[in-house]
Amino acid sequence: MHHLTLDSPDTTIKLKLSEVTKAIYGSKKMVVLTGAGISCNAGIPDFRSAHGLYNANTSTTVKGKDLFDISLFRNEDTLQAFASFMETLYGHTTQAMPTETHKFIHHLKKHNKLLRCYTQNIDALERKLELHTGIIEAQTSNFRKHWKDLDVVQLHGDLHALSCTACFAHFDWSADLRVQLAAGEIPECPKCLENYHHKSAEGKRLSSLTVGMLRPTIVLYGENHPHSESISRGISMDIRSRPDCLVIFGTSLRVDGVKKLVKTMAKEIHDRNGKVIFVNKTSPSHAVWGDFIDYFIESDCDSWIRSLKQDYPDLFLTQLELDQLKLKKSKGKKKQMMLTPPPTPSTNKKFDVSIDPKSIKSNDKIKQLLGERASPEYSPIKTNRIIDLSDEELDVVKQELKKKNPLKQINGNKNSKRPTRPSSKVSKDLDKENQSPKRSSPKKQPVIKQRQNIAIIPKICL
Numbered sequence: 001m002h003h004l005t006l007d008s009p010d011t012t013i014k015l016k017l018s019e020v021t022k023a024i025y026g027s028k029k030m031v032v033l034t035g036a037g038i039s040c041n042a043g044i045p046d047f048r049s050a051h052g053l054y055n056a057n058t059s060t061t062v063k064g065k066d067l068f069d070i071s072l073f074r075n076e077d078t079l080q081a082f083a084s085f086m087e088t089l090y091g092h093t094t095q096a097m098p099t100e101t102h103k104f105i106h107h108l109k110k111h112n113k114l115l116r117c118y119t120q121n122i123d124a125l126e127r128k129l130e131l132h133t134g135i136i137e138a139q140t141s142n143f144r145k146h147w148k149d150l151d152v153v154q155l156h157g158d159l160h161a162l163s164c165t166a167c168f169a170h171f172d173w174s175a176d177l178r179v180q181l182a183a184g185e186i187p188e189c190p191k192c193l194e195n196y197h198h199k200s201a202e203g204k205r206l207s208s209l210t211v212g213m214l215r216p217t218i219v220l221y222g223e224n225h226p227h228s229e230s231i232s233r234g235i236s237m238d239i240r241s242r243p244d245c246l247v248i249f250g251t252s253l254r255v256d257g258v259k260k261l262v263k264t265m266a267k268e269i270h271d272r273n274g275k276v277i278f279v280n281k282t283s284p285s286h287a288v289w290g291d292f293i294d295y296f297i298e299s300d301c302d303s304w305i306r307s308l309k310q311d312y313p314d315l316f317l318t319q320l321e322l323d324q325l326k327l328k329k330s331k332g333k334k335k336q337m338m339l340t341p342p343p344t345p346s347t348n349k350k351f352d353v354s355i356d357p358k359s360i361k362s363n364d365k366i367k368q369l370l371g372e373r374a375s376p377e378y379s380p381i382k383t384n385r386i387i388d389l390s391d392e393e394l395d396v397v398k399q400e401l402k403k404k405n406p407l408k409q410i411n412g413n414k415n416s417k418r419p420t421r422p423s424s425k426v427s428k429d430l431d432k433e434n435q436s437p438k439r440s441s442p443k444k445q446p447v448i449k450q451r452q453n454i455a456i457i458p459k460i461c462l
């Protein structure tokens with residue numbers, strides 16, 4: 001497990017951080033696990049700090065994590081503390097807004113990189129980004145399709161719904177219910193009450209009827225998740241889907257179910273050379289997690305996301321923004337091309353003009369074609385360079401070649417023993433064809449290229 005920090009000047013750490021970015025970039029089926037650490041920047045107070053929710057609770061009977069314990073339902077006083085605490089927490093979540101880390105998960109989905117997000121949070125902030133939450137029964141016929149469409153698995157339930165402890169009917173938080181809960185009263189279930197009054201009016205026995213209480217649909221310590229079977233089946237499906245990266249955000253990794261999930265998922269991901277990345281303010285135990293986590297980034301979750309955004313900006317753009325950026329770049333290139341002045345049209349009629357500007361000296365060009373040393377200023381840099389010749393220059397070349405090799409004819413002599421090269425042949429390597437068979441560097445020799453749109457095509461038969 002590599003321990004990384006964002007601001008370190010250490011080049012090794014910088015290199016490892018770039019490996020993390022590379023893993024995110026290359027992932028196609030990413031699993032994300034989030035904890036309370038990602039919601040602190042959303043405006044929801046943390047639980048354990050001096051000013052956290054646990055210490056803000058005024059109850060003298062219940063403190064700390066006991067506020068999430070099922071044992072609260074055994075006592076009237078503790079039940080009141082639970083009710084008011086839940087209403088306070090709900091109030092915070094309604095005001096909170098998704099953080100950079102929540103948005104990162106949303107971008108993963110938009111870029112088809114998100115296999116699943118598992119969260120320990122009950123604030124449901126992901127829904128504000130239109131990520132799908134909510135689990136159905138494992139036995140449901142379309143469970144497989146439902147799970148595939150599910151973005152976020154709420155491992156500890158959802159604070160944004162209330163359910164009856166007797167009939168399990170679900171209800172939204174209404175203003176009236178909030179007033180009752182804030183006052184420390186647990187509301188009775190409207191559905192159970194209606195049933196009770198209905199049977200009472202019919203004169204039926206009421207002793208066997210129970211009117212349930214409404215409580216948030218969260219999973220308390222000491223109770224099982226109502227959809228544990230669905231979650232188990234879904235996790236198995238995700239593992240079979242071959243996830244290639246796991247990113248864990250803002251959790252202490254102390255809950256047993258979460259520990260098991262991370263270890264199982266990490267093993268599967270490592271089997272196919274994927275990476276496990278953990279972003280948190282506090283370090284995990286190396287003895288416990290050293291074999292499961294590849295990179296521990298000691299950082300606020302949003303700070304790392306902002307760092308990632310600099311290294312991999314495209315991930316944080318929508319498809320529309322990407323298309324617009326592409327279009328803008330394309331227009332910029334066209335504009336640049338238009339601003340670039342076109343080459344000056346050549347007055348020469350017979351040969352292409354694409355040549356080094358230094359070659360404007362006629363003598364140098366002629367010398368070069370004849371295999372002689374040109375002046376130091378003139379030097380065709382690239383091989384097979386096209387040399388531009390005027391009519392006068394061409395005549396000089398012909399005459400010079402004739403002097404050097406009088407037996408050969410120039411310019412399409414009918415008596416020539418060698419056939420005239422077809423005019424459609426675009427280029428001729430004079431050196432190769434002419435008098436320098438011993439020269440060992442044909443690559444450096446210039447090439448005369450005929451312009452194809454000329455009226456009179458000269459023929460050089462050597």
Ligand SMILES: [Zn+2]
Nearest residue numbers: 164167189192
């Ligand atoms: Zn009920």
